Amino acid sequence: MxxxxxxxxxxxxxxxxxxxxxxxxxxxxxxxxxxxxxxxxxxxxxxxxxxxxxxxxxxxxxxxxxxxxxxxxxxxxxxxxxxxxxxxxxxxxxxxxxxxxxxxxxxxxxxxxxxxxxxxxxxxxxxxxxxxxxxxxxxxxxxxxxxxxxxxxxxxxxxxxxxxxxxxxxxxxxxxxxxxLWPKLENQDDARLLALIGSINDDVLDKEDLVYFALNYLKEHYPGLLKKRYEIDESEDDLLEAIARKKLWLSSENEINREKAVDLLLKDIRSSRIGRICWQDVGE
Ligand SMILES: Nc1nc2c(ncn2[C@@H]2O[C@H](COP(=O)(O)OP(=O)(O)OP(=O)(O)O)[C@@H](O)[C@H]2O)c(=O)[nH]1
Ligand SMILES: [Mg+2]
Missing domain, CATH: 3.40.50.300 (P-loop containing nucleotide triphosphate hydrolases)
Structure with a gap:
């Protein structure tokens, strides 16, 4: 915290x-x-x-x-x-x-x-x-x-x-x-990264976008990590949906509870419970 x-x-x-x-x-x-x-x-x-x-x-x-x-x-x-x-x-x-x-x-x-x-x-x-x-x-x-x-x-x-x-x-x-001093707020990519580590408020960004960005990045850069943590198949098209289903973050109609999934995943990511992650490649 x-x-x-x-x-x-x-x-x-x-x-x-x-x-x-x-x-x-x-x-x-x-x-x-x-x-x-x-x-x-x-x-x-x-x-x-x-x-x-x-x-x-x-x-x-x-x-x-x-x-x-x-x-x-x-x-x-x-x-x-x-x-x-x-x-x-x-x-x-x-x-x-x-x-x-x-x-x-x-x-x-x-x-x-x-x-x-x-x-x-x-x-x-x-x-x-x-x-x-x-x-x-x-x-x-x-x-x-x-x-x-x-x-x-x-x-x-x-x-x-x-x-x-x-x-x-x-x-x-x-x-x-x-x-x-202020962070780099002009550039959307930087703002997204700052929000991912909890350095700026995410209400300026689309949280769901942020989560998809993070999940895709993890799949690409840290293969196996999401599988290990959430027991999902990483080749699923919609990783958010896959995790939410696995974790039973569902509504009464058996639809995934997107809001809940987004919030819980963001929390996981920010607390580094998922693992030690660098969100930026050298040279970017
Ligand atoms: N895991 C980890 N947490 C750290 C480290 N350094 C600081 N923190 C945590 O980061 C948070 C912010 O630390 P601060 O020292 O208050 O940061 P600051 O730059 O002085 O913040 P402002 O005064 O708000 O600008 C606190 O929860 C710290 O415990 C570190 O090396 N590792
Ligand atoms: Mg301080």
Whole structure:
């Protein structure tokens, strides 16, 4: 269950005003950091990117975190990792990330550290900021990284007053609040994938379409999975109908209860009860 479900609060609706404000804020904050840590959802590594981050990041290095990797399939995680210059496969719920992430940050910024040293700056502290679309796991990731160091956020004069930095170790500090940016909402394919992982409300989409898309994708990319879970013949034309019949999601007239079938299947898919699935092929 994600936070949105827990609190029953709706997903953020992005209006042009919100977007402009988020963009302005992030532009200001990004000026202050050496590196951007961009969280993506490992199940949809391309569709969970923010459409303008590339533009905002200018020439700053970006470390891509494929978060929730425990919910995606391992082969796909590895294949996607190769697509990015800097990338880590991460499960923010169960691994300890402090060393893994700070080591990678130091490695990426090795040249910068060496230049600082050459200039006589003895101890350069690297500054990072976590960004990502809603619900991708930013808070969980940050809490994980700062875990034992209950570093009190310090308020530094000279920088913007409201910004708080958390020292993770002697080399790296992190902005304590992540930057939230909107997901790719323009493109229907991306919106569909975002809805599949529960990142945006599905009321903007046809839920039945979404389920058929998912079932066909599973049949093609994970053959045998639907058969195993629902004991159906995967070569059936109408997989939704086949599953609903098998599960006896039927009306009194022995017709399938489509609404129920759609809702229950979506729930199964989102909870990853069906299995660890990556919904996007590399290169898409
Ligand atoms: N399985 C799994 N779940 C995760 C992982 N990271 C975060 N979550 C879950 O994803 C949900 C959202 O996590 P948050 O940390 O609140 O995400 P966020 O990006 O801060 O969300 P907003 O503040 O709403 O933008 C929570 O239910 C987390 O427990 C992960 O690596 N694996
Ligand atoms: Mg959060």
């Amino acid at each position: 994600n936070d949105n479900e827990k609190t029953n609060s709706p997903h953020i609706n992005w209006y042009p005003g919100h977007m402009a404000k988020a963009r302005r804020l992030m532009e200001e904050q990004l000026k202050l950091v050496d590196i951007i840590i961009e969280l993506r959802d490992a199940r949809i590594p391309a569709a969970s990117a923010n459409p303008i981050l590339k533009e905002l990041s200018r020439n700053k290095p970006v470390l891509i975190i494929l978060n929730k990797a425990d919910l995606s399939d391992e082969e796909a995680n590895k294949a996607w990792k190769k697509e990015f210059e800097h990338c880590l496969i991460v499960d923010s719920l169960s691994e300890n990330l402090t060393k893994k992430v700070t080591d990678e940050v130091k490695l990426i910024l090795k040249d910068k550290l060496e230049k600082a040293k050459a200039k006589g700056i003895r101890k350069k502290v690297l500054r990072a900021m976590v960004v990502g679309i809603p619900n991708v796991g930013k808070s969980t990731f940050i809490n994980n990284i700062v875990r034992k160091k209950v570093a009190k956020a310090e308020n530094r004069p000279g920088v913007t007053k409201s910004l708080q930095w958390i020292r993770i170790n002697e080399d790296v500090e992190l902005l304590d609040t992540p930057g939230v």
